[in-house]
Amino acid sequence: MDAVLSVDQGTTNTKALLVDAGGTVLARGSAPVGVAFPRPGWVEQDAADIWRSVELAVRDCLAAAAGVTPAAVAVSNQRESVVAWDRGTGRPIGPVLGWQDARAADRCDELARAGLGGAVRRRTGLPLDPMFSAPKMAWLLGAAGPGGAGVALGTVDAWLVWRLTGGAVFACEAGNASRTLLFDLATLDWHDELLDAFGVPRAVLPEVRASDAGFGVTADLGFLPPALPVAAVLADSHAALYQHGCRLPGSGKSTYGTGSSVMAPVARLDDPPAGVATTLAWLTGRPTYAREGNIIASGAALAWMARTLDLPDATHLDKAAEAVDDTGGVHFVPAFSGLGAPYWDRSATGLLTGVTGGTERAHLALAALESVAHQVADVVEAIEASPGAAIEVLHADGAATASRRLMRIQADLLGRPVRVTDLPDASALGAATLARQALGLTASPVPAGSPGVEAAPAAAGTLVEPALAAGVRAARRAAWSGAVARSRVRTPLAESPGTGR
Structure with a gap:
């Protein structure tokens, strides 16, 4: 076999x-x-x-x-x-x-x-x-x-x-x-x-x-x-991008791991917009380049909040957040070792803001889920700052995609569909797909003009559509931006040895 x-x-x-x-x-x-x-x-x-x-x-x-x-x-x-x-x-x-x-x-x-x-x-x-x-x-x-x-x-x-x-x-x-x-x-x-x-x-x-x-x-x-x-x-x-079939501009994916990588192929090598990088997605018959933004703490943020709330693990945040429809004004910025894309600010410090006497565990759990979705939305917006870089549907993979609440929040904050893979282990599968193609162990055709790149598979997974009104989305994004700005204010703590720039 x-x-x-x-x-x-x-x-x-x-x-x-x-x-x-x-x-x-x-x-x-x-x-x-x-x-x-x-x-x-x-x-x-x-x-x-x-x-x-x-x-x-x-x-x-x-x-x-x-x-x-x-x-x-x-x-x-x-x-x-x-x-x-x-x-x-x-x-x-x-x-x-x-x-x-x-x-x-x-x-x-x-x-x-x-x-x-x-x-x-x-x-x-x-x-x-x-x-x-x-x-x-x-x-x-x-x-x-x-x-x-x-x-x-x-x-x-x-x-x-x-x-x-x-x-x-x-x-x-x-x-x-x-x-x-x-x-x-x-x-x-x-x-x-x-x-x-x-x-x-x-x-x-x-x-x-x-x-x-x-x-x-x-x-x-x-x-x-x-x-x-x-x-x-x-x-x-890169392997996850390959497995999702994202070969051309207009496609993109977000991997929800310890951190997150949001990546979208580009037609040519040129200067990226501020806040995101250009990377080599893979090198086969010719190079395939991509825009990318890296988030330092996504799954790590969920794990931290789960420990703080004395939950068994991050998979229990959905259940903990069930009692509320919004965060009650709470925002969680998980800048544990600064912020990555699109800010690249190692002096940023983690914070919880908007906490009041009425704040409950459910608000904190939901704020953690929202923190991940907001960070991904920040990167998507930065990628799309250059012409022709719109991501029509964001493909999603990684452990945190098991959170239905998170995926709904992600679609709402992006204002576009999110396709959640129904196959775990996208990275391992992507590497296996390329290996099969390299050894001729697949019948999938290679597109003309793309030597060494296997044809993209048909999109698979659950499509999550946005349901949030545009005005509400804008207000939530603005409130998040305010919280991020507060995390980036330099303080004596932020300047202490070992915490970054």
Whole structure:
């Protein structure tokens, strides 16, 4: 059977799916991944723990597969997080610096004051922000010692490829590379001036490969058959975009994970509007670019509120919010480590505003759900600031889409339909789809003029239509904007060490 084993390595868990040639999931496995917050603004993981989670998830998946052996492996992964390891031993050097980590905010400030921000944005499509990989790479190199001799440095996909191939392949996928602040979107390679500016030698970085170029074959790992081709790699948000069939301008998606990524393809590489980035969605026969805005805390905001309200988990927020139709004027801005797109303000601080003596648990639960939908609406509006970038229907995936209340709120605040996928694990499925296409294990045609890109699947899922009057929508959006403005007022607390800029 021509099945693909797709490994989706995320911030808080790793999933493994065995997907047949028709896209049907034959088996699943998963394992948690720890996240540590040793200081305000610092977010760390353990590279060995990440690899153990891959092994556990794959073992569980293949054990449930009733003897089906995969023909290939695909990978999707959390982005911007950085791993350093010893080339000789393969042992991790220091912690994984997570994508939420803001410890390099001061360094980004220094580079911005030196006038580098404009050059970074022109070359990479990204704002100069500590969420992206380069300043984290520089920090890890500094911690590794003089010169970084013998150090391998990469995004999570490079670490997984290294381990899957037994150290035979040191390569990262181009879409992941585009999230580092070191990758030139026009030349599709590391840029020497940016490498020098951030202090990251080319010698420590992996080779950049196209998304479907092949990443070697599996080593004899004990939990996975050897000599399986690692056929395709995609960053998780990009893989979800691929799975939704968003290939052309006018389409777009939002992934509701620990954070959120709102992404929409664009016709050509040009300057993005303020507040959002241009990224390389995937590189196959030719590059596909997209506009994107990254939200730092969405699922994390729901989890925080659930803990605060002493609920078992975020899935109980819908029930907790049932008693009210509105938040009673309460707004929750989850700027735990500042705000991402479209503000890119690491000095912003989290706040609850509008709380009165009449505020109840239900108001707080609903305010958390609304905080996620408002942040996504902020990014969609920023993406649409450039001509021809309207998103007619927003495709939605990720764990939080299980909240029917959240999806209704999202459609209302956007004033347009939201199509909620009826298939979980969009990122893993997207990577599997590309792997099948790369190996010729699918009958789906390739559109003319789009070499290496499989035809978009028919849209699937539940369509949620907006029901909020335009005037009410405008008032709610304006009130949210006021709350965000208050979170961005600089205070002595916001200037304290470790909280960002």
